[in-house]
Amino acid sequence: MGRIEFWFEFASTYSYPAAMRIEALADEAGHDIVWKPFLLGPVFNSQQGLTDSPFNAFPVKGRYMWRDLARVCARAGLPLETPARFPQNGLLAARCTLALPEAARAAFVKAVYAANFADGALISEPAIVSRCIVAAGENPDAIMARAGDETIKAELKANTEEAMRRGVFGSPTFFADDGEMFWGNDRLEDAFDWLAAPLQIMSIGGTR
Template structure:
């Protein structure tokens, strides 16, 4: 099992979300999708109130060009958002509902496409509710569940767990043994690590 920690505002989480399941399936590894929020961690760990890609202009310019190259190589659509980063709070809560009900992975991928390919505002209920419906959820009941104390606490718990595990960015992949890999370009390494160490653990039994 590998945990896939992602934030809907995170640019590099987009290509990771588009390919993580296929890469994992090739290796026989299960993926646990874990949406969370980076904002609280950026503020606590780095004193940032904005994305580091906005704080450091030259880094931001590189990131957008790099993302263009990555998406072109994966043959997935890309369009730079009008606003970055977007507010992913509502989408993260809905994703938690969907992951419980079986449509969360499709929903998550669709929200990333809305953000980084379609130029839509992923904080707008008018954008999110049609995505919920298209992915097999009920928009009204999902909205009510997403606004419940249970789901709010679940998302806060994800942030707390991310903090405790030393996560500082997204996407991050965490293996069962606690080994942590940060970045879309570390996906294969994380999965290979999980394969090797899961096999080694079984052989030792």
């Protein structure tokens, strides 16, 4: 049995289909998923000097992304609704992910992504996040209170800093248990294939 780390930001468009697909792939392959929320804002600002999503900063890229995402979701049988705001503020939802028991995180993450990209809801609203916690079978008052703890805030900050240290530049990003990194919903299957049979590849300047 292997392990896939799933690094995600709730505002990320392509993380929506990835979040909805990853459990079935992991179950089929017998692998575990480690759910790793982080914040893209500090990553974009540190690496590219951006204070907004690249899809807003470069409108031609944004127009293509929304059309491509529509194709991706249609192929996967996923509903897609333009979010009420883009990018959304996923801070509260990210903290709640870490406040939840690990067994409840998958259901919560999927509920938040559905609220964002299938319902067009504001996922920064506590009422929406509470609804997603209920969908995961947990007590929203208890989880929301725990999400405000300094330990949870520090863990999310540490996740974001770790993501940057490890070379993450976007969401979704996947790490196989040997540290191999894959970026993008369209590389999810590649990550699982790597777990099953890592490739011997050449890297720039010599062997891997």
